[in-house]
Amino acid sequence: MRQESGAWLVHDGSHELLARALSRRPSVTPVTGDWVLIGDDGGTCYVHAVLPRTSTLSRNEAGRRSDEQVLAANVDVVGICTPADDVNPRRLERELTAVWSSGAAPLVVVTKADLVEDPWRVVGDVEAVCLGADVAAVSSLDGEGLESVTARLGKGTTMALIGPSGVGKSSLINALAGSPVLATAEIRGDGKGRHTTTSRQLVVLPDGGLLLDTPGMREFAPWVGEEGLAGTFADIDEMAAGCRFSDCRHESEPGCAVVIAASGDEVVAQRLASWRALQRELAWLERRHDARLRQQERRKWTALTKQIRAEGRIRP
Ligand SMILES: Nc1nc2c(ncn2[C@@H]2O[C@H](COP(=O)(O)OP(=O)(O)OP(=O)(O)O)[C@@H](O)[C@H]2O)c(=O)[nH]1
Ligand SMILES: [Mg+2]
Numbered sequence: 377m378r379q380e381s382g383a384w385l386v387h388d389g390s391h392e393l394l395a396r397a398l399s400r401r402p403s404v405t406p407v408t409g410d411w412v413l414i415g416d417d418g419g420t421c422y423v424h425a426v427l428p429r430t431s432t433l434s435r436n437e438a439g440r441r442s443d444e445q446v447l448a449a450n451v452d453v454v455g456i457c458t459p460a461d462d463v464n465p466r467r468l469e470r471e472l473t474a475v476w477s478s479g480a481a482p483l484v485v486v487t488k489a490d491l492v493e494d495p496w497r498v499v500g501d502v503e504a505v506c507l508g509a510d511v512a513a514v515s516s517l518d519g520e521g522l523e524s525v526t527a528r529l530g531k532g533t534t535m536a537l538i539g540p541s542g543v544g545k546s547s548l549i550n551a552l553a554g555s556p557v558l559a560t561a562e563i564r565g566d567g568k569g570r571h572t573t574t575s576r577q578l579v580v581l582p583d584g585g586l587l588l589d590t591p592g593m594r595e596f597a598p599w600v601g602e603e604g605l606a607g608t609f610a611d612i613d614e615m616a617a618g619c620r621f622s623d624c625r626h627e628s629e630p631g632c633a634v635v636i637a638a639s640g641d642e643v644v645a646q647r648l649a650s651w652r653a654l655q656r657e658l659a660w661l662e663r664r665h666d667a668r669l670r671q672q673e674r675r676k677w678t679a680l681t682k683q684i685r686a687e688g689r690i691r692p
């Protein structure tokens with residue numbers, strides 16, 4: 377349900393309890409949403425193992441390291457939250473890419489619908505960027521549109537909410553739960569949220585759906601599986617079928633159907649620009665990842681050589 381310091385809050389179906397890590401940790405570190413095997417040892421509950429995951433929502437770890445950071449496991453639907461009064465299409469594309477790679481289905485949630493004149497216009501704009509994903513508009517303040525989220529939350533279904541700080545993720549969960557189960561906070565004067573939620577946590581709704589709250593993330597570098605950008609940019613992918621070369625990069629290749637389409641259409645041009653930017657970013661992350669692997673490999677060999685020398689098996 378939630379990670380605590382040195383322990384996990386787990387739920388056995390009827391009770392919540394704290395389970396500690398064994399001195400020999402399970403080979404996979406549990407994250408919120410995991411099914412774990414727990415055992416009682418002299419009154420203390422331990423996590424013995426993490427069961428195989430049906431889906432993993434990941435991002436590239438923030439900061440200098442480039443590694444997969446698993447945010448949540450076994451999530452069925454990921455609600456990508458974006459505020460109606462400040463939609464950021466580029467961020468949506470990145471989040472959507474992560475969700476298409478996760479094994480979960482996306483639902484784009486336009487929050488704070490009460491702040492705009494015409495939420496449906498916003499929904500239309502968002503739909504144009506988030507092809508293939510359902511888009512809902514909600515207001516946790518007046519309860520408008522909540523049923524479009526509940527419709528995706530059957531008994532036993534887990535929905536994780538992601539999005540920047542202050543978009544109203546925790547507020548939405550409170551509205552759906554019908555009581556203030558999570559802390560929420562006013563946005564600061566400069567318009568930025570203040571990272572009210574600090575841990576990923578599962579909330580069980582009265583009718584059996586589960587919501588996974590996450591802390592707002594400032595940056596979101598998607599961790600992309602084999603599918604790559606095809607899910608997010610299905611439109612580009614489809615047009616690419618008409619390119620002369622099957623490995624066309626849609627740059628300056630002759631007979632590129634995407635570039636031709638983009639030259640007469642502002643929307644396609646914008647999508648192509650996004651596709652290129654994200655493609656470049658992913659290539660960069662991959663190179664950084666490879667560099668790290670090479671460095672690890674080098675360290676391993678250096679250590680091994682040192683050890684062999686110390687044992688006097690070879691002369692320096
Ligand atoms: N007008 C309006 N305000 C909302 C709505 N939902 C949330 N808010 C306000 O937005 C602010 C931030 O809400 P939170 O639910 O704490 O946002 P969060 O996404 O959980 O933020 P973090 O936990 O920091 O990631 C609060 O002041 C809420 O009252 C809404 O539907 N309409
Ligand atoms: Mg929150």
Ligand SMILES: [Zn+2]
Pocket residue numbers: 616619620624625626627629631632633634635
């Ligand atoms: Zn092309």
